[in-house]
């Protein structure tokens with residue numbers, strides 16, 4: 001068995017990147033599902049909406065950490081010899097996903113910040129300002145469009161990982177699973 005390292009090296013991801021990747025990926029997808037469905041069941045709407053905010057805020061926290069760990073560490077080199085366009089596309093998709101991990105929850109917070117009335121999260125008051133109510137619709141729209149864009153990029157990203165695993169038969173997916 002290979003020894004585990006905390007930090008990335010030229011050919012492997014470290015434990016910090018691996019755990020942050022899968023925990024934020026899971027929480028992000030949960031927030032996305034809740035965003036679509038939280039208002040569909042009357043009895044559960046309040047609970048699901050509060051859970052959406054809470055999970056979304058934890059993505060904001062972990063996503064901010066991830067910007068730091070991504071920027072400060074070496075990224076393992078691509079396996080095989082992918083063409084330049086594939087490498088460039090992969091880089092941009094990864095950077096866009098990391099940015100969206102922070103931008104989406106921030107636009108959610110700003111929707112509530114300028115909303116119709118103050119919002120509480122499990123009894124805690126979220127920041128609120130009543131002076132610019134017209135901004136709430138704008139941020140709600142950006143929140144929705146950015147979520148749809150993230151979904152498209154995640155699908156592309158996950159399909160690329162599966163292509164490496166099943167067609168190129170390399171270790172791209174395995175090394176993000178710590179193997």
Ligand code: HEM
Nearest residue numbers: 028031032035036053056057059104105108109111144147
């Ligand atoms: C990764 C984090 C998040 C994701 C992926 C996400 C995703 C979504 C999605 C898909 C919707 C439904 C959009 C629509 O079809 O109208 C939504 C709605 C919303 N989200 Fe988020 N969200 C996140 C975090 C947050 C956070 C942190 C907050 C605030 C604390 C927030 C506040 C809202 C609000 C206010 C709505 C509008 C609900 C309504 O239509 O009245 N979101 N979100």
Ligand code: HEM
Nearest residue numbers: 017021025028070094097098101154157158161172173176
């Ligand atoms: C849904 C299933 C997912 C799979 C199968 C997957 C798979 C992978 C794999 C295999 C890598 C390593 C790529 C390489 O070595 O070149 C990677 C990296 C990355 N993934 Fe995912 N991923 C998934 C979801 C997500 C989600 C939801 C996000 C963000 C919203 C995300 C963001 C990233 C980023 C930013 C990297 C760059 C490395 C790093 O995090 O430091 N992934 N992913």
